[in-house]
Amino acid sequence: MPNRVAIVGIGQTHHAGHRYDVSFEELFNEATRAALEDAQLTVKDIDAAIVSNMDPFDGRGCVDTILVGESGAYLKSGVKPQTGGTTGGTSFSVAWTYAASGLFDTVLVVSGEKQEECGGDSQSVIMTAVDELTLRPFYTGALGGLAMRASRYIAETGCPEEIAALERVIMDENALANPYAHLRLGITVEDVLKSPMLIYPVRLLHMSPQSNGSTALVLASEEKAKRITDKPVWIRDVVTVHQSGFIRFLSGLSPDPSSHIVAAKKLYERNGITKPMEEIDLFEMYDPCIWEQIIWMEDFLLLEKGTAPKLIEKGVTRRDGAFPICPSGGVVCTNDIGATALTRVAEAALQTRGDAGEHQVTKEVNLAMASAWGAANWTVLSLLSKAID
Amino acid sequence: MEKKKKPEDYLRVEIPTDLPYRWSTGPYVGKFFAELRDNGKIYSSKCPSCGFLFTPPRVVCPRCHIRLPMWPDWQESGPKGTILTFSVVKAPFHDTVTGRLRKVPYTAAGIKLHNGGVLEHFLDEKDETKIKVGMRVEAVLKPREQRRGNMEDILFFRISPE
């Protein structure tokens, strides 16, 4: 029986367009202190710190060594996972593994990004992810791939733009109820439909913003967790599936299935889930673009192509719906890349604990799922549970 | 009420950063570029196990995890192909090679080469109403004396007239 681990502390900064008021170190420290305070612990109680960001967006390398003072890693163990946008999810997976190993009882994980400190623009930086010899001149950052996938989905399903606009408004309504979210706009469907076109069919309001912020969690092994809190959020399972460094996948030109589908099937099989939309209560999805949310809903939930638009129309994905998606507002409202995937876990954990305040979903939450996405379509899929078994 | 602060109101440190790189092309991409430069030919290599075609050739098949064949066990591909996907880019980004903003609009495309794999490159057509997935295209190369042994030796792919 593998060692069980729970989330015992959750903290995040207010994710914002600008955080000029703090230094990079102070930003990470804000989230760290928030998580420790939530757990009612101090840095003395931490055995290891997993610290991460997505390097070039902060213009720094090896931030785990730079943030030692602020993350509580001084004289402790730790490592810096590095998987692009997936980083927050990978860091969670690594921290879970640390706490399950028997070598560390209490593990802090903190991820963040201060994108405003990257003087260029993030899309340019993302282009350095592709092969320097043969692919860079042609790549339009992450945006091009998203646009190509979205236009193919529309061509195959006839999904009208209004569905994307409707779902974007639902995300905004969620963000308005989430004081930590970045974009809290009060927009209508009309606003979304009129928003400037970036690359067909992706409009400005379909895309996630460039946010600054940090999120932290405290994890503890079973016995410790039970002593620290009476509301531990148990980590049922975490599945990581990467995909070949053919960024072509982002254009949908690979014959392989998406890592989402492979990860979802693995997670469900390992945990005896046969009807994900019935057995899981909500999904904090890493959705960098509202079109991705629609397409990937079908991937992750193993639905037939073209099903998602109907579910959105029926209100299934709303906070008061049968299967809420991104009750926090999701990534289209907040994207501080290094933190983003960890924020998905943090939000899923808050919901499971019943502590999401105004943006708490209406239904009871026993099992929550969170995804991380990045790089060449890499996936980390986490399952959190209120009950230990 | 406190006046809302602007970025300029905060003390900041600015450091422009140039990081130079001189990447080796290696035996696979190096030979691909050499053939492109010297003979105007585009080559692909095929995984002996799953049959997937890689353009340009590379060292390992990601699905089978075996070393891919080296030159001369490659197949000549293109210069004709069909458009698998495309995107006309209108928003300028910084080019990481020059540090300057890219000139827009430009069209990036994924092209399935005749007798080859999928190659990413430019199309010379920049009006999206005139481009359709499935259209036939042909590579237009720079004249021999201008070719240097890199992807720019192919200028773009031109849509073939019907």
Added chain:
Amino acid sequence: MGKGVAIIAAAQTKYGVRSDVHLPELAFEPVEEILSKTGLKFTEDGTGIDITVSCCDDYWDGRTISGVFGTDVAGGNLRHDERLESDGTLGVYYALIEILAGHADVALVISYCKESHTEPRLVENMCVEPVFLRSIGLDFLSAAALQANRYLTKYGITPEQCAKVVVKNRRNAKLNPYAQVATELTIDDILKSEMLAYPIRVLDSKPVSDGACALIIAEEDKAKKLTKKPIWITGIADCYDLHYLGDRELAECQSLVTAAQKAYKMAGITKPVEEIDIAELCDMFSYQELLWSEGLGFCAPGEGGKLVESGMTEIRGKLPINPSGGMISGNPVTVGGMTRVVEAVLQLRGEAGAHQIDGAKTAVVQGNHGICGQHQCVIILSNEGGE
């Protein structure tokens, strides 16, 4: 530790400037070798390799999410493939942690880096805090020089004693076919070489290097089935020091002392000099072998110079340090720590060839990451046991 974890295979490239290959090809070389040697495949059903852990670095590779093209090499397509931005020793540690957590039984661990395709000092400069440290041009060399000066001044260590490390290690390198620079040097040669940053001279520092390593690590039952010579990880620990040089006592290495004490305790080692047969340390600069020796408890603080003068750490001495030639004979950062593990494994399997230390049973490996060895990792290996 709950269960035994052993290294069952190891491979490395010859180190040097490799303009003939693109980075993924370099990374593939030891992977191809190790898979061929062991016959293991990437599987999902527990009959082969369960996960891969890679250590690589965006800034050294010149691309963001640098692991992306390493995925193919690491067998990461549609599989669990972990990426760490740290020294190779941390990759080994993480694979062990995965195994102890019960998340995997067999792990491939790889590390790769090509320093020659960029300007190392600029890349290192990116890895220090920008507002205070980057603007004064701090990089691994200038930081090491500050540490070296403090260390030499506080304890009266001499440049000659530092040079002796280089003489010893470059001579050892002559017996190691994988080493990059193998030369017969005199102390004078080193003291006459160009001064880079006082007190560190050209020959006091490692050359620019490219290379890659691969290891396969397994839980004990599988390890015993996969090889007749499993090398057990009997102790392992890591520790972070503070980042700002002014916050640290540079003449000591607090994080190494802490990591070493933890690792020795795990391995049941109380007298390192008596109980350890070989040490492989990351001597990026000559003074570091002396300082890290102190941190590892081979001598008292400040006695590092006397240690190398005693001859005890020569290849036929009582406690040979860096019989492989060490990092000073040429390893890239990020890879250096894993090279030390590969070398220790070869020694404990009796496969080190001309630089073999006969009868070696227990080895200590040290790797580090960050300026002046900020993040230290210590691994104790043994060819006996298997709980």
